[in-house]
Amino acid sequence: MSILHKALASIGIGSATVETKLESSVYTGGDTIQGEVQIHGGNVEQQIDAIYLTLYTTYKGEINDTEFMKKAVIEKVQVTKPLTIQANEEKNIPFSFTLPIDTPVTIGRSQVWIKTNVDIPNAIDPKDEDYIEVQPSALVADILEEISNLGFRLREVECEQAPYHLQSHYPFVQEFEFIPTSGSFRGRLDEIEIIFTSQTPDYVEGMLQVDRKARSLGGVLAEAFEFDESHVKFSVNQSDIPNLHGTLHQLISKFS
Structure with a gap:
């Protein structure tokens, strides 16, 4: 059964899940973003190599008169070193990082979000996305x-x-x-x-x-x-x- 659980976890079934909790959803460039990443263990023990928080926005581009939307990385932060999450275990990983002062302001079509990625070897990595409001400096x-x-x-x-x-x-x-x-x-x-x-x-x-x-x-x-x-x-x-x-x-x- 353990082998089956491991096989299922490798394709995301019964694997660990992740949820990021932010202290606020509204920030100004230069503010400190604080919160915690909550990891919920799945059906089997799993090794986590790293947890990353990546700050994204999108922008409009054009090639040969054809417009497209592309995702851009504003900041990427590693919030933990390698660790092991046991079956059904819960871990809370606190984090803190500075929102770049030139982060786009979320007015009009501009959006900014934080994506949480958990790097688990030989498995589909858990992900979470949190949109934030960014006010001008x-x-x-x-x-x-x-x-x-x-x-x-x-x-x-x-x-x-x-x-x-x-x-x-x-x-x-x-x-x-x-x-x-x-x-x-x-x-x-x-x-x-x-x-x-x-x-x-x-x-x-x-x-x-x-x-x-x-x-x-x-x-x-x-x-x-x-x-x-x-x-x-x-x-x-x-x-x-x-x-x-x-x-x-x-x-x-x-x-x-």
Whole structure:
């Protein structure tokens, strides 16, 4: 019977199961994620080589005019060394790791989740997935709020495959797309798009794309060939916060 149980466990029947419990489901980049992995032994003793927590998101890419969605790893953490789980035994493995500050914000289509993988030799590994809500860091939140205060409405947020010159440790960038609905930029711009290329708790770098509204035949032609778009790098630190509204207004005005 033991041999049969082992054979069944190797294909996932009567094998150990796993469930990850998080202390919270809402985080900000830079927060500490704490919780525990609960392992429930199956019908037979099993050796566990390692338990990994992998932080994932998805992003949109394009090949030959065909769009696709791809999964990307943001962070991977090993939470235990090799251990043995006895039949019907329960083990709770506590863990703690830092959520990267540049983890995508879960607005719009952007999703982030933690996948738990248990590495069991010669068996189908147990898995568990937990979706989390990720809020923007304080500086990014201030920037997004001030853009809204300038009369822009957030229309779409999406992770997209990063162009070569913007690729860093992730293969994607998160794009925030705004449209002017009031204020001085209404009627002058079609939209603005923002990506954040580098972040620390006290400093943010980004790229701003300003899409001007066509006002003449020449403007229509420029819009058709995307010559109406301007790109500019910007940076914000804590000392800029008191004047952030005026700084962003001046930055956008230069290209509108």
